[in-house]
Amino acid sequence: MAVIHDVIPAFELFQPTTVDDALALQSRHGAKAWVLAGGLDSFDWFKDRIKRPEVVIDLSQIKELRGIRAVGDGLEIGAMTTLTEVVRHPMVREKYSILPNAAEAAASPQIRNQGTIGGNVSQDARCWYYRGGWPCYRAGGNICYADTPTGLNREHAILDADRCVAVNPSDTAPALIALDAKMVIRTPKGERVVNAEDYFIGPAIDITRMTILQPGDLLTTIRIPSTWAGSQFYFEKARDRSVWDFALVNVAAAVVTSGNAIERIRLVVNGVAAHPVRLTAVEAAVQGKPRNAETAELAGQLAVRGAQPLQYNGYKVPLMRNLVKRAIRGVGAEEAA
Amino acid sequence: MNLIEWAQNPWGQQIPIHIGWSLLWVSAIGGLLFLIAHAIYVRYWAKAVTAHSGAPAATAGVGVQVPERVARHSLGSRLFHLIMAIAMLALLVTAFLPKVGVKFAWVTYHWIAGIVLTISVIYHIFHASFWLDFWSIWPDKEDVEDASRRFKRALGQSAPPPRKFAKYPLENKLYHLVVMLAGLTAIGTGLFMMKRVQTPFFTRNPYLFGDMTWGWMYVLHGLAGIGFVALVTVHIYFAIRPEKLFLTKAMIFGWITREQYLEHHDPARWPIKEPPSEAGQSKSKSVPA
Numbered sequence: 018m019a020v021i022h023d024v025i026p027a028f029e030l031f032q033p034t035t036v037d038d039a040l041a042l043q044s045r046h047g048a049k050a051w052v053l054a055g056g057l058d059s060f061d062w063f064k065d066r067i068k069r070p071e072v073v074i075d076l077s078q079i080k081e082l083r084g085i086r087a088v089g090d091g092l093e094i095g096a097m098t099t100l101t102e103v104v105r106h107p108m109v110r111e112k113y114s115i116l117p118n119a120a121e122a123a124a125s126p127q128i129r130n131q132g133t134i135g136g137n138v139s140q141d142a143r144c145w146y147y148r149g150g151w152p153c154y155r156a157g158g159n160i161c162y163a164d165t166p167t168g169l170n171r172e173h174a175i176l177d178a179d180r181c182v183a184v185n186p187s188d189t190a191p192a193l194i195a196l197d198a199k200m201v202i203r204t205p206k207g208e209r210v211v212n213a214e215d216y217f218i219g220p221a222i223d224i225t226r227m228t229i230l231q232p233g234d235l236l237t238t239i240r241i242p243s244t245w246a247g248s249q250f251y252f253e254k255a256r257d258r259s260v261w262d263f264a265l266v267n268v269a270a271a272v273v274t275s276g277n278a279i280e281r282i283r284l285v286v287n288g289v290a291a292h293p294v295r296l297t298a299v300e301a302a303v304q305g306k307p308r309n310a311e312t313a314e315l316a317g318q319l320a321v322r323g324a325q326p327l328q329y330n331g332y333k334v335p336l337m338r339n340l341v342k343r344a345i346r347g348v349g350a351e352e353a354a
Numbered sequence: 355m356n357l358i359e360w361a362q363n364p365w366g367q368q369i370p371i372h373i374g375w376s377l378l379w380v381s382a383i384g385g386l387l388f389l390i391a392h393a394i395y396v397r398y399w400a401k402a403v404t405a406h407s408g409a410p411a412a413t414a415g416v417g418v419q420v421p422e423r424v425a426r427h428s429l430g431s432r433l434f435h436l437i438m439a440i441a442m443l444a445l446l447v448t449a450f451l452p453k454v455g456v457k458f459a460w461v462t463y464h465w466i467a468g469i470v471l472t473i474s475v476i477y478h479i480f481h482a483s484f485w486l487d488f489w490s491i492w493p494d495k496e497d498v499e500d501a502s503r504r505f506k507r508a509l510g511q512s513a514p515p516p517r518k519f520a521k522y523p524l525e526n527k528l529y530h531l532v533v534m535l536a537g538l539t540a541i542g543t544g545l546f547m548m549k550r551v552q553t554p555f556f557t558r559n560p561y562l563f564g565d566m567t568w569g570w571m572y573v574l575h576g577l578a579g580i581g582f583v584a585l586v587t588v589h590i591y592f593a594i595r596p597e598k599l600f601l602t603k604a605m606i607f608g609w610i611t612r613e614q615y616l617e618h619h620d621p622a623r624w625p626i627k628e629p630p631s632e633a634g635q636s637k638s639k640s641v642p643a
Contacts, residue, residue: 152361
């Protein structure tokens with residue numbers, strides 16, 4: 018394992034006050050630059066000496082990246098808004114309660130005070146082989162140490178693995194996809210808006226990245242449309258330690274019902290693949306069906322179709338199946354289960 | 355620029371993990387420079403150097419026995435070449451587009467193309483060994499002598515003019531040799547590398563070899579791959595050169611004309627084995643050679 022040091026290697030620190038300045042710095046320093054949001058992911062890398070950037074661009078002084086604003090069609094959340102601010106914001110709690118529920122499930126209160134929503138969705142994989150600095154696929158090498166007969170892969174992927182079996186650790190990511198959020202990215206060529214579900218990429222597309230952000234790009238804003246405001250939401254996170262842990266599997270659902278029938282639904286799980294997985298086949302299958310135990314059973318069975326567990330993570334298949342069932346059954350499912 | 359990327363494995367060993375991907379540009383630029391150099395050479399020097407020896411002596415009396423169309427490549431050979439070319443282009447596209455920034459799920463397409471290439475090459479080995487003139491593609495003594503004559507003439511020294519070619523010119527034979535070496539390297543290493551990814555054929559086993567052996571296997575696979583960037587570039591260049599178009603056409607239709615045969619090839623070195631049975635047929639039907 019990597020040796021933990023008390024201090025981090027020296028780097029040149031820049032603290033721009035505008036997005037334009039941050040982009041200019043990224044452009045000037047290229048691959049030598051590291052963009053720092055809340056620092057919860059970054060400082061782990063730095064202290065372990067696995068990443069040694071020459072230049073760090075700290076976004077904390079850019080006011081335009083902070084805060085939550087009501088816009089014509091929903092909300093805009095600055096990428097540097099802390100998770101605590103997301104959790105406490107009254108409008109978010111009132112109309113998009115799945116997001117504060119997910120944000121509140123992330124880490125500890127101290128970390129949520131410092132961690133940002135942009136950082137939470139853009140954080141790197143937590144596979145310990147990768148974080149330990151070994152030359153695995155994700156680190157540019159040619160092996161996945163977790164996907165071997167003796168690899169410790171209890172927390173790893175059961176879906177969409179392609180050489181690398183690391184998973185996406187974010188709690189807010191599935192909630193944002195369930196809300197059909199849009200990610201606003203500033204690039205050297207201008208602004209780009211992508212659906213939240215397209216923001217995340219798996220190892221088949223690029224084995225060294227978790228998101229579509231290229232060097233020089235900056236996630237500035239997350240837009241949440243009003244499409245799913247006030248829907249019936251469900252978020253649940255299964256983890257080893259309730260007080261502070263990454264998800265083994267989490268599930269997020271936004272449901273609009275007509276009577277007891279499911280009229281519209283978006284259903285997303287995370288912790289099972291290198292990207293949050295939107296279960297579109299399940300959504301299609303349950304649409305128009307009553308929100309009851311029978312539909313939930315169908316959804317659960319369908320959700321895990323194609324799952325390929327590794328040596329030690331077979332438990333994730335029933336865990337994911339049951340979380341999806343509970344999401345379909347809705348609020349109160351936890352007590353009923 | 356690193357030729358090879360190294361890393362430290364969990365056991366503290368320094369191991370190669372793959373080639374430096376900047377070598378891709380070295381290969382691409384090297385291929386382009388070769389084209390430019392060759393085009394200049396052909397434009398200004400080649401004729402004086404490569405003028406062939408007394409064609410009339412070599413071909414006297416032969417012309418009347420040569421059919422109008424001389425079969426050069428059988429249907430099997432042409433289909434092999436087509437399938438191999440498609441597989442090779444697919445391999446290069448799936449291997450290197452992601453390296454230059456075009457991201458897509460390439461691994462499955464890559465190993466499928468690799469399997470197609472492997473099967474086509476196995477077919478080619480058997481086909482060429484038992485149904486074609488196996489030795490026609492390998493450089494022989496006359497090729498070496500003629501190459502020496504050309505080289506001397508290029509340097510302005512006195513040397514007899516080189517003879518006409520057999521079925522394949524020397525550069526074609528050398529190209530085949532290099533492609534064979536690079537191809538077998540890519541195929542051999544690629545088949546083992548399939549043990550590292552999910553396929554229907556093998557159970558994954560990344561510990562089949564030690565890290566050092568795997569590392570060198572990735573390096574060899576990478577070197578063969580970037581080598582093919584230059585080799586394919588050069589091949590396409592020759593295929594579209596005006597003086598070589600008749601050979602390209604032969605790879606599509608299977609034959610060359612009597613005039614092309616007599617102009618470029620030595621019937622003594624590439625004899626037509628089955629002369630036409632009837633004069634009338636020779637005008638419209640190709641004859642295996």
